[in-house]
Amino acid sequence: MKVSYQWLSEYVDLRDMSPEQLAEALTRGGLAVDGIASRNQGVEGVVVGLVRDMEQHPDADRLHVCQVDVGQDELLQIVCGAPNVAPGQKVPVALPGAKLPGDKQIKRAKLRGVTSNGMLCSAVEIGLDTRLLPQNQTVGLYILPEDTEIGADIVQVLHLDDYVLDIDLTPNRSDCLSIRGLAYEIAALTGKQTTFPTDIDVTLPNEPSPIRVRIESDRCTRYDALVLTDLQAVPSPLWMQMRLLSMGVRPIDVIVDVTNYVMLEWGQPLHAFDAGKIADSTIVVRQAKAEETLVTLDGTERRLDDDMLVIADPEKAIGLAGVMGGENSEIHSSTTRVVIESARFDAPSTRRTGQKLGLRSEAQQRFEKGIDPAVVRTALLRATQLLVQLAGGQISGGVATATTDAESALAQRVPFSPNRCRELLGCDISDDMMHELFRRLGFTVVEDSENWMVNVPTRRPDIALAADLVEEVARLYGYDNIPSTLPLGPVTIGNRDARQRILEQVRNMLVTRGLFEVRTYAFTSPEAYAPLQLAEGNRLRNMIPLAYPMSDERRVLRTHLLPSLAEVARYNLAHRVDGGAVFEFGRTYEADALPITQQPREREVVAMMWFGTLPDSLHERARPYDFYDAKGAVEQILDGFGIVVQYERAQEPWLHPGRSAAIVCDGQRIGFVGEIHPTTAAGYDLSTTLYAELDVAQLVKRHTTSLLVESLPRFPGARRDLALVVNKDVLVGKMLECIDELRSKREILRFASVFDVYEGKGIGEQQKSIALALSFGADERTLTDAEIDEAVQEVLQVLEAQFDAHLRG
Amino acid sequence: MDLEALKQELATLHTKALQELEDVQDTKRLGEWRVTYLGKKSELTTLSKQMGQLDAQTRPLFGQLLNERRQALESAFTSKREAIESAEQNARLAAETIDVTLPGRHTDVGAVHPISRVIRDIEDIFLGMGFMIADGPEVETDRYNFEMLNLPKDHPARDMQDTFYITDELLMRTHTSPMQVRTMEQMHPHAPIKVIVPGRVYRRDEDDATHSHAFTQIEGLVVDQGIRMSDLKGVLEAFAKALFGEHQRVRLRPSYFPFTEPSAEVDLVCVHCQGRGCRVCKDTGWIEILGAGMVHPRVLDMAGYDSSIYSGFAFGMGPERIAMLKYGITDIRQLYQNDLRLLRQFAKV
């Protein structure tokens, strides 16, 4: 909220506080001041002048030569190009030597041969915010009211010596949405006194109001209305316009300006209706009817529903309660009888209505946070006073009013224990100090030994519980005065659980293997999944949509990490990175059916991708990544956690059918590794790319933590190498599994590994040569050649039987 | 043959052998020398065979002399061999010289993402203070994300966090705070609770240099009997010192969160200027780093911890902001761009 420093200083003495000091005090009290702006954008030496006389410039059609009275002995001759310049106008005059915003310096000059002793100024030239001015004040010269004093410094006249504080109010502090509320707050924070004017001087006629008011909904606790006649919709006085401008409100005419001014001063939104448009002189506050419509002041037709509260006459709605008035009861220049409304509407209802209709008026922002019921009548009287003073209004009858029972239950009495307060803050604040702090806040305390009852004025609806009072005490006492301690209580052990440890270990393994961790977004689009070639009904297509996405590219929750990593690869290749390996710990969001009715499964996976080429180095040639780079990473993780798996040919449409595997453990698939299908890769602008993923929950479930060492062999073992020729399509993994099975029969056979695979010269066209190493050993003796040979023979027989394997000749 | 003549012959032979040895420069010639002077067909051997012609009295004398000469030659040979081998090795080593300034052979290492790095550092600090780490769902219910945190429907404070809804009741969590409630419900009635919760959160903010529709948060929660606001200050101070250095201090400013009361914004001494004032801290010397407060009694009560007996504090911070401050990153989007040229700079221990 933008706040005028000068206006504040009227209600609390700020002579010893600069705007900066005030901002610091407010910020440290919980009202964060985001900025302080001087209203003066660099105006110096500009005074009020009266255009006495005006002649056409002899040599320029668009220029006029004016004789201007600036309160000096002689008139100043000033050449002016503004289209609206006319004799009798009072305008800002930049005298020679004057400074204007944008470091402009005004000098005596000759314009087409005619001497000009200064410049007549427009609104923008003296730094006014033209977005908030009526258009007729922004084009050409800025015309000042007739009663403005000639020769007066424009800085004083337009209150440009004021400062505007931009306060980032938290939503609980509705009481600070007004100058008076802020004055109370400043007084409480600084220990100063407020200096509000005492009485509002209005005499109401001792006769009934010409209108009647009726409340038909529990969402309005009070509705006051007063009729004024003979109002002149003239511009409001300059001081009022400037105060409105400084607080970001557009001056319009005195009637609207007064309602806004009182809202800024008291926090109570007011509304003015044309009394002539109200049928039967009766105002009804009621719920809207379903499908009822109302054209609001902004000219938009609004479709209402029965959750909304309207102001109506017996025939039609004439306003959206607390949100915006209706066009059908808007005041015009011809309006002579005006109804001023001051009421209290239900906060949540006002908020819902504003949200549904996309309206956020100043009034609605105040109602939705809660206004002070004690001020409803006062604000109405204050507006009446100003309208009588400034717009020549005549009061017609007394206040028409309606209230409901809820009205009386609004004052807060909050129980408070000073001991509990000290306990919660960890701070020894005396009872006397607490009394003093509450006094500064305007809260009264009824003391009953250890338990206090604190009466909170209705302007502070945010104070409802003892905890709220504890905060007030802490805030005013000063958070800086609270000491630093550590929790007492028992010692607790902090450690990572199995999942967290595994994630850390996997992260470290992959990083040491050269993979970079990435973080991608969970929101994506179905289009980004097109390259996956998913069939109709594939559950990866069950992407949960956001209700109101911010963009088409991010409108559903991801079901797979491959598209995310493919985008990382594509981005990097497009940015002159030759290749790389990345991984992410990410979640996929899996729904059985759409739309979802409960929280979806969030499956955590570690996904890895290798794209492009390994970098060229002094010691190693650049080469494209291949399947075995990916599989090596997967094996390292699984071996590290002691998880035994099989690799089976994968069937996924997004994987290369001949170069991919499903990773299976105990019959359950726990991940994939493979080359991305060339069509899928092309869909992401990628060439050969490898992908692997492992399900984190499966790693957690299946990892083994026990580590028992085997005793070291006491007798030498033996190794035999076999070169075997088999058909190309034989899977070496299956051969090794087969040898592994033999171990139960042949105890001396310890393990088998493959150390070479060869195809080509010397081997049949459809064949390959496999070099296996067999290790033998026994715990209690040295093996004989004979028994090793026997075991080797058995291996050969089994491999021949199952795989048609023959020793290479 | 008399002894003197043999002695003379032996001395001559000895001198000649040593002279020749002097000239030997390589292993091959050394071998030849050895055959010539110490081998089976050497003159020394020939001389020793003549010993038989001496009388029995002088024979031992000559034998001893012969032995001495042989040992002397063998010793000279050994020295020479060592000298030659050493020289030859030096020559070989000189020939093997390589350019030690060329780069070594690497297995290129990758890097932990800067956000993960910050999260890990922060986790380690709180683990050291006896906190556990918890994890929760990103798709949350309105109930846990808002209502149980004292944010009923139609509460204006809901505007503080613009929400991605999925249905009326399901949404992307806007903060990690729902885990305050979930943790309390899960731990109930156990105390103390000391937990931190890192995780991804989502808000309807347009992505720009300082906003991201997806970012991470770390929530902290302590609940027990006798937890004080001063404890919040002390724990955060210990945390700040551990993360940014011993000179750190924290400053609490009153603020508002619906689920804490009292609430505070927490500032640290600006890490750029150490409090002197700079562009990063807008010349205040302080940077806002987290939000915190005493757990609101309604939140405690709703989660089953009687607020007249228990109290607690909670805090929340943004690893992105900390990463940006620590590593000098000026645009939050860079943290989600995954540009390897940036990530490579984090390949440090």
Ligand SMILES: [Zn+2]
């Ligand atoms: Zn700084």
